[in-house]
Amino acid sequence: MDGKELAEKVLVALAEAKDAEGSVRIKNAHVSGISYMNLGDYGLTFLEELSDQGIKVAVPTSSNPCGMDRELWNEQGVSKDFAEKQARVNAALEAMGVTPTYSCTFPYEGSWSSSLSRGDHVAWAESSAVVFGNSILGIRTNREGGPSALFSAITGMTPNYGMHEDKNREPTLLVRVEPPVPRGPLEWGLLGKKIASIGEKARVPYIDGLGKIATKGELKAISAALATFGPTDLFLAPRLTPEAGAKPVGLDEIVIDGEELEESARRDVELAIKGDLPKAYFLGCPQYGVEDLVYLARLFLNIERIKGEIYVFTSAHALSDPEAREAVASLRAKGVKIFKDTCPVFSPSPKFEKGVLTDSVKSSYYLPQSKGVKPSLEPTVVAFMLANGELEGE
Amino acid sequence: MVKGNLEGRTLVSKYPLSFLGGVDPNSGRVIDPDSDIKGESITGKILIYPTGKGSTVGSYVIYAMKKMGTAPLAIVLREADTVTIIGCVLADIPLMHRVKPDPLSIGNNVRVMLSGDALEVLE
Numbered sequence: 001m002d003g004k005e006l007a008e009k010v011l012v013a014l015a016e017a018k019d020a021e022g023s024v025r026i027k028n029a030h031v032s033g034i035s036y037m038n039l040g041d042y043g044l045t046f047l048e049e050l051s052d053q054g055i056k057v058a059v060p061t062s063s064n065p066c067g068m069d070r071e072l073w074n075e076q077g078v079s080k081d082f083a084e085k086q087a088r089v090n091a092a093l094e095a096m097g098v099t100p101t102y103s104c105t106f107p108y109e110g111s112w113s114s115s116l117s118r119g120d121h122v123a124w125a126e127s128s129a130v131v132f133g134n135s136i137l138g139i140r141t142n143r144e145g146g147p148s149a150l151f152s153a154i155t156g157m158t159p160n161y162g163m164h165e166d167k168n169r170e171p172t173l174l175v176r177v178e179p180p181v182p183r184g185p186l187e188w189g190l191l192g193k194k195i196a197s198i199g200e201k202a203r204v205p206y207i208d209g210l211g212k213i214a215t216k217g218e219l220k221a222i223s224a225a226l227a228t229f230g231p232t233d234l235f236l237a238p239r240l241t242p243e244a245g246a247k248p249v250g251l252d253e254i255v256i257d258g259e260e261l262e263e264s265a266r267r268d269v270e271l272a273i274k275g276d277l278p279k280a281y282f283l284g285c286p287q288y289g290v291e292d293l294v295y296l297a298r299l300f301l302n303i304e305r306i307k308g309e310i311y312v313f314t315s316a317h318a319l320s321d322p323e324a325r326e327a328v329a330s331l332r333a334k335g336v337k338i339f340k341d342t343c344p345v346f347s348p349s350p351k352f353e354k355g356v357l358t359d360s361v362k363s364s365y366y367l368p369q370s371k372g373v374k375p376s377l378e379p380t381v382v383a384f385m386l387a388n389g390e391l392e393g394e
Numbered sequence: 395m396v397k398g399n400l401e402g403r404t405l406v407s408k409y410p411l412s413f414l415g416g417v418d419p420n421s422g423r424v425i426d427p428d429s430d431i432k433g434e435s436i437t438g439k440i441l442i443y444p445t446g447k448g449s450t451v452g453s454y455v456i457y458a459m460k461k462m463g464t465a466p467l468a469i470v471l472r473e474a475d476t477v478t479i480i481g482c483v484l485a486d487i488p489l490m491h492r493v494k495p496d497p498l499s500i501g502n503n504v505r506v507m508l509s510g511d512a513l514e515v516l517e
Contacts, residue, residue, distance in 0.1 A: 013395045017474040042458040145450030147480045
């Protein structure tokens with residue numbers, strides 16, 4: 001096969017199927033589907049064949065999490081066999097010029113995001129980043145798959161349809177959150193899930209009631225949940241997203257009760273106190289950023305040694321920040337397990353055989369599929385309670 | 395989308411198909427427990443289903459099946475999806491969608507001909 005020619009053929013076929021208005025040049029690309037756990041030998045062989053031809057990406061291209069922490073895979077519990085296969089996948093991608101970011105948040109959190117401007121076209125294959133980028137940064141990307149983003153990276157082009165066109169970025173539904181959404185990534189994730197569950201009508205929701213400010217963690221949570229549970233690739237919110245104009249008129253309208261969200265977020269806290277819930281908590285889906293790591297280190301400040309198991313997943317770009325490194329050192333010293341480059345959904349380990357708690361609404365959908373474990377959704381404060389020995393029972 | 399002129403026998407499913415996990419690439423058989431063509435071999439057939447679903451790695455599975463000789467002869471969908479399109483381009487398997495009559499109304503094991511953008515029932 002001729003990889004470059006194939007990449008062009010793929011784009012032409014996709015453009016035809018989507019009735020695209022030709023193609024647009026992209027500023028960067030983000031490839032996914034690179035964990036050996038998903039790719040298997042079929043994907044590995046394909047990527048190696050492609051890279052053996054000397055094919056290179058034409059634009060800066062970042063990579064989604066792979067199946068392991070590239071340094072601490074052994075400590076993470078990943079087998080040597082898996083690690084070797086994953087290293088071959090990574091080597092094939094890197095030989096094609098893909099930057100080894102291994103992060104789901106790099107497209108909007110990493111060093112390239114500052115060179116993106118509103119209206120720029122990109123091709124990203126991580127759905128939470130797609131929603132964050134379209135909504136918060138105002139860039140334009142469809143929800144690409146691993147292969148389509150890779151072929152866009154090779155050609156430097158993407159079919160011009162969907163999110164790349166003005167007409168598809170207009171609000172389709174007005175959502176009023178009353179009283180306003182309570183604080184916290186779990187709460188914002190639950191709101192995203194609720195909106196996404198409306199279906200096709202919620203393709204571009206205009207959300208009123210998110211307030212004037214939001215933490216990065218909350219924005220990541222709502223973006224991830226909207227993408228996981230429905231067709232939304234872009235949401236509009238006054239003061240939070242650059243493309244939200246005045247409140248739209250004449251659209252269908254729904255009202256979501258902010259208090260109800262709060263209640264459902266706290267529903268299981270009592271159960272946790274009774275000791276009926278797992279004694280492991282997983283944070284970092286999407287991967288934890290600098291702010292999240294610093295927050296967690298402060299939350300755990302007065303704990304000497306944590307009880308139970310706390311897992312945190314983060315990225316190399318977050319750890320390039322000295323404040324983040326300090327937070328990680330302090331958390332690790334207390335017994336918190338922290339890994340980068342990967343996430344539990346894409347990695348064979350940890351298995352969470354005895355169940356797990358998390359504040360990530362997105363992972364509550366993907367963990368049952370990838371691990372056969374249904375996590376219990378608990379607010380971040382329950383991670384503190386667990387670590388602080390406040391959860392009784394076995 | 396991927397053009398081809400050929401003749402073959404149909405295998406029709408009413409359900410969306412995932413190539414990753416839904417098909418065994420070694421045997422060419424459908425292994426999705428919920429599929430109405432579970433256990434059937436798709437090898438050498440004109441495979442008809444509404445649209446693709448599931449992991450985008452499915453594209454690489456289609457490509458691998460072609461190399462192993464277990465791939466379908468052609469694929470006809472009601473509405474093409476990204477996973478199937480990319481897989482068919484990579485594997486050079488003829489692919490059609492939005493054809494008349496509704497391809498799902500054609501029965502199993504019927505001889506059909508693909509030419510250009512048209513699908514013709516031969517019997």
